[in-house]
Amino acid sequence: MNITKEQIDELNAVVKVAISKEDYQEKVDTILKDYRKQANIPGFRKGQVPMGLIKKQYGKAVLVDEVNKLLQDNLNKYLTEEKLDVLGNPLPKQQEDFDWESDNLDFEFELGLAPSFDVKLKTKKAVTQYKIVADKKMIDEQVERIQKQYGKLVSKTEVGKSDEVTGTFTNEAEEIENKTTIELSKIKAKKALDALVGKKAGESVTLKTKGLFKEDYLLSSSLGIAKEKAEKLNIEVTFTVEEINERQPAALDQELFDKLFGKDNVKTEKELRERIKDDSETQFEQQSDQKLLNDITERLIDETKFNLPSEFLKKWIQISGEKMLSEDEASEEFEKSEKGLRYQLIEGKIIQENELQVQLEELKEFAKGFIKSQMAQYGHLDPKEEELENIATRVLGNQDEVKRLSEQLMSQKLLTLYKEKSNLKVKEVNYEDFVKEAYS
Template sequence: MNITKQQIDELNAVVKVAISKEDYQEKVDNILKDYRKQANIPGFRKGQVPIGLIKKQYGKAVLVDEVNKLLQDNLNKYLTEEKLDVLGNPLPKQQDNFNWDNEVLDFEFELGLAPNFDVKLKSKKAITQYKIVADKKMIDEQVERIQKQYGKLVSKTEIGTKDEVTGVFKNEDEEIENKTTIELDKVKSKKAINALVGKKTGETVTLNTKGLFKEDYLLIGSLGIDREKAEKLNIDVIFTIEEINERQPAELDQELFDKLFGKDNVKSEKELKDKIKEDSEKQFEQQSDQKLLNDVTEKLIEDTKFELPAEFLTKWIQVSGENLLTDDQAKEEYDKSEKGLRYQLIEGKIIKDNDLQVQLDELKEFAKGFIKSQMAQYGHLDPKEEELENVANRVLGNQDEVKRLSEQLMSQKLLDLFKEKANLKVKEVSYDNFVKEVYG
């Protein structure tokens, strides 16, 4: 067998493979002999079918199969040994006069080659790195929510402006009948508030659904209807009052602090607010990090210029899926995927240049951290190391999970690298301002 490469240009090449009979004939003959031993053909005893008949029936199929195996194995080996960085897969060139009976079988494959380029992490224009801070308003609101959540309900006979009212919404024409609890401080309509305040259990109130609540989702839950119906709804509903309660806020005392954070971990209102601030900003960091990763990615794609073997890749996309695409479909798919392909190449270059690797021991520690945070969401705040180790071993026994966690860990390594080497300017913002700037 002889394999040679013809360089067309920097991004395209053709590999020629010449296979002679001596490369495959012995293997083909052995397979046909095995076929002869097993063949059941009328008129012949098993194992006594003439080899000529076996070759006539199966010879071409066996030859094609063995040559294709040789091609695949040796072409992959050649690409590895020659350290050719190919995009997609080699594409066989159409040969109109090909003859499987030739003494030497010649094959040609088109290659699309990855471009050579450099990546500069430090851009001329600084990229904004948001630091989201929990401001006083947010912290105070969170304290108020905690006090409300852990407070106690006191039964009342008459509705006040901040009470919780349980009752049934009803409209026969729209087939609405749903028992729910509403909080008056979440009602938007002043007319509705005025109609409710002062009412007693057993009484009914007619309310209009349009603009009833401050948040749209509250109407969906209160009436027991779907989102699509709620968006258009402008009807009167009868609300029958069954129960009235005032939620008295919990005291900010040691009993509440221990319930929230464990015994003696927080000992004062100031420490509570400091803890809320710390936890909130830790959660915000995930959002600001994702924003930074997206912005650096976009900047790298914009600043890192290189050509791609577009014609080859379009042709490869055309034939590589389950169904053959038309020229226009393949071009459209290439245009959609080009940006992603560019970043894959850029990311691979960054990983190689900075020797970023995922080691098994650090992957296990990363998995433990992920597992610990998941446990914390369900109230398990202090798992033992042995417990984390056992869960991590089970998780890492699943190859899909290994792949997913490895990608997350590499993404974290890239983020740390960008924070260290990219041209960043830190901007402190409240969460509300972050949302306005980033999402409009």
């Protein structure tokens, strides 16, 4: 067997594989002899079928199968030994009137080669790194939310502006009949609020759905209809009051602090506010980190210029899926995936140049941290090391989980590297401004 490479240009090459009869004949003969031993053909005793008949029936199929195995094994070995960084898989060139009876078989494969390029982590244009702070307004709102959540309901006979009202929304034409509880503080329409205030159990009001609530999602849940339907809805509905309650806020005392954070971990309102600030900013850091990772990714793609073997990749996309695509469909798929492919190449080079690796032990520790945070959400705040070790071992026995956690850990390593070496400008904002700037 002889394998040679012809370089077409910087990103494209053709590999030629010449296979001679001695490369495959011995293996083919062995398989055909085994077929002869097992063959059941009418008119012949088992094992006594003439070899000529066996070759006629099975010879070509066995030959093709063995040659394809040889091609695959030796082509992969060649690519590895020659250190050829290919994109996609080698594509066999179509040969008309290929003669499988010939003693010498010649094959050609197109290769798409990965481009050569440099990555500069210190981008020309600085990337904004948001530092999200929990401001006084947010902390006040969170304290109020906690007091409300842990407060008690006091029954009332007449609706007030800040009460919670349970009742049923109806509209016969739209087949709406849904019992729900609404907070009057979340009503946006002044006419609707005025209509509800002063009502008693058993009384009804007519309300317009358009602009009824401060938050759009509340309309679908209150009426018991799909979000898509609620978005377009502009009708009148009847709301019949059934129950009226005032939620009296919980006192900021030790009993509440212990419920929230465990016995004596927080002792004063000041400490409560500090804890809310710290916890909120820890959560915000995860969001700002994800935003930073996305923004650096976009900037690196934008500033790292290189060509791709586009025509080869379109051909590869065309034939590599479950069904054959047309040229136009393959071009469309390439355009959709091009940015992702570019970043895969950029990320791979960054990982290689900075020797970033995921070791088994650190992956296990990362898994333990993930498991611990999951357990904390269900109130298990202090799991034993043995328990974490056992769960982590089970989790890492699942290859899908290993892949998922490895990708998360590598993203964390990349983020740490970017924070050290990228061109960043830190901007301190509250959460509201972060959402406006980051997602507008």
